[in-house]
Amino acid sequence: MLCSLLIWLENTVLSTTLETLADPVRGLGADPGQLQWATGAYTLAFATFMFTAGSLGDRFGHRTVFSGGLAVFAGASLWAAYAGDVDQLIAARAVMGVGSALITPATMAILMWTFTGPARAGAIGVFSTSAGVGMAAGPVLAGFLLDHFRWGSVFLVNVPVAALAWVGVAVLVPDFRSPVPRPLDPAGMLLSAGGLVALAYGLIRAGQVAAWSGADVWGPIAAGVVLLAVFVLVELRVEAPGFDPRLLARRAFGGGNLALGLLLFAVAAITFYHAFYLQGALGFSPMRAGLANIPTALGALVGAPLATRLVRRLSLRLVCVPALTVAALTMGGYGFLGLRTPFAGIEALLFVQGLSVGMVIGPVTAALIGDLPLEQAGAGSAVTNTVRQTGSVIGIAVGGTVMSIVYRRAIEPSLEGVPGPVREQARASAEQARHVATAAGRPALAQAADDAFVHAMHVGAVWIAAVALLGAGVLLITLPAAGARKDREGEPDPEASRGSVRAGRPAGS
Template sequence: MTAPPTLPKFRQQLILAVLMLCSLLIWLDNTVLSATLETLADPTRGLGANPGQLQWATGSYTLAFATLMFSAGALGDRFGHRTVFSSGLVIFAGSSLWAAYASDAGQLITARAAMGVGSALITPAMMAILMWTFTGPARAAAIGIFSTSAGVGMAAGPVLAGFLLDHFWWGSVFLINVPVAVLALVGLAVLVPNFRSPTLRPLDPAGMLLSISGLVALAYGLIRAGQVEVWSRTDVWAPIVAGLILLAVFVLVELRVKVPSFDPRLFAQRTFGGGNVALGLLLFGVAAITFYNAFYLQGALGFSPMKAGLANIPTAFGALAGAPLASRLVRRLSLRLVTVPALTVAALTMGGYGFLGLQTPLVWIEILLLIQGLSIGMVIGPVTAALISDLPLEQAGAGSAVTNTVRQTGSVIGIAVGGTIMSIEYRRAIEPSLEGAPGPVQDQARVSAEQARHVATGIHRPTLAQAADNAFIHAMHVGAGWIAVTALLGAAVLLITLPALGKKKRPIPEPDYEEARSSV
């Protein structure tokens, strides 16, 4: 099928409902894992995963998503977007089932990577089907309605995860994906034509392989540094160097390809290049601080999963309010005048974690999370929309692929670096409290605060649990400082690269909720 058919309005509405269901599924999965990290770290209730394994459980999904998504659209052009969409749903459902019954952290990491593959196939196909199904004014209305699924997922995800973890075992947060995916598959088969583009985009297997290999090697070295605490070891610096070399080769290969999946030439445009660098640095900070948030609320403060999920709702609401607010302000002021202060405030709220402690009142935490979500939403949506709208129409697809890849890569590296800082500083802080403890107790307590609390309960040594809480708080304070500096660097990049005055040629399009995803 090479031209969009004219579908009955009722069928269009049903297709939109199926797409929203799938979008909600992806967003719920993106948010539930952060609420599950503390449980997965517990040796009794979870898998006893160490911080490095939890970093991989989070990062493997994002890494697969980042490196495969820019090739998934080309597959849809060749084989039909419904075919690719359905394949992604099957992979996502099967890997969710695998994750739910994973018997160790290694299986969970692999299953999460497979879930990332499924999401990478689903996401471009969703938007393609939406664009083929609706035309004219109906398309704009459909996109607006479709975007609300992201908002629902962002707000409901942590609460749903909290409910499931309070009443069932940890695997239930993944198992719930399966019936939703099956329902979506039925809807796709019955309602959606197999749209495909008359112009085939070339596949880029060399670029895909180089980007995956480079990011995996880089992330491995960074995470390994947190486990061994010695940067001079070969198993730390060698993967980092190899990863950087592979990524450099990836850029060179893409520069030589006539129609690259990831076009580095776009970075030569000052605004586009600077805006993407700033978004990558912001997403670095968001991913790292979200990783800390899970262990702070459920671990150090002892919140139940449900209470922690409810506590994080202000972040989602702030992000959803921030995007449309910034869009209105940009029309009156300029993109730089709106987003540079907003990114600065976001960086300061990340640094604000350096002032949180074991006795901090919940109301102050909620205010911090609300301001953080609001400021992040005021940056990501408007900047992304401006970057894409500033490109010629024929480069919009390539620009979108670059922006999405940079954002996801920032998240992967943020989790790796943020988790490594936390592990190193925690071990340094807990060490004095382990003097006189048996060797096995010391070894377990050094792994993480969760392991220390578990062993402290077993040997009836509450002072060790208290020491673990204090060591974690110290590690969080140190990490928050570095995360804030990174995000402030992003604000500086925006200040330098964005034009001082907004362009009056064409308005910046209204950003949708999809661009506020980083707040969770």
């Protein structure tokens, strides 16, 4: 659980650190494209190594893989803490993603081997709670560290925690391994990684150039699509694939995963905007920005168990479709935020957003895995985790690109008559514009940058909400109406017994 908490902390601390990394004085002067890669490199490595890591655990022992993942994670955190430029930080973040991918499947496997019966359900509940604790603590911890130390401290703090966890794993955890190890899937890993990297590069590059017609934009995007298509074809021909596309042919499983991918796409994009809105446009300190994010985590902590109870009385579709619709509306609500929005209004929006997202992710994930035969639970978990992380990668790439394009167009009229070097910096990002405006004594330029950023956020909020609403539509169409409902006498609903999704049942139960 300490390792799980560590990974969730790492998933959230960077959003609070983005504004500092963009600062040329306090950080690395990163532009939006580099920040997209700093965020996306971790998630991309996480997504592509996830299913391979499970096979490694089956073959060499889950404790062995777990310990190796911790060592990789700690070493990469040390590298990130002392990175001399943005490229080094991006590389270190990618290696951290590899470490997290080695840890996560082993964590669940060790839980499933250690606990049985009611104890297993309790252990999975604690495991799920660690996510909410990490979501709540990550931004606050990052804010405290950034207010008192250099930016690298948000990564350096991982090292002693990982070392403590490594000792605990070595002393306390048996080295479980599957009696029938799954074969490794190097071709699948290379194709999926290459496809996602190429696709993400093309999408991010689109936000950095004036025209999209160049080969440096469409070439990588086309190559990424082709590689991912070949990846699916290869996995269909493998007898025991790490990522089994055949599972997506099941209507509820495929539709539910598509909806989760769209939701995580929207969450990643809106989180990217939110980080710059609080610290950049509103001028919050890192600590205040971290505290301002607590309602999101509290909402998620309340939403998951609330949805589980409601699903038992109603159905997965009746609970999760409205919840995902509300989540989409809260993301669209960013279109009404401005430089003078009351703080209470922002906090209320964040709480409702966290509540509604929490009511979707946990119940839908548990139901999709629980609906599979036990022998397919591991493969289903790999598919679900890969789809979710892929949604996050593409959301960051597309979200940041839209923000960059709209910001440049909005700031351009304010740059007439501005000296060339100042103009180029101001055009790069709102963070660079504020810095150069302060150095050049041009307060009007800083105000124009804030206005241009808010306009870009408003435009982005519209399409982000549309993507999340599409996910709600997918759930509405693909989830069965009966769900996991029980009748008044407490017997299973007859419709539910005919192949409907058994919502709320944890994997392996």
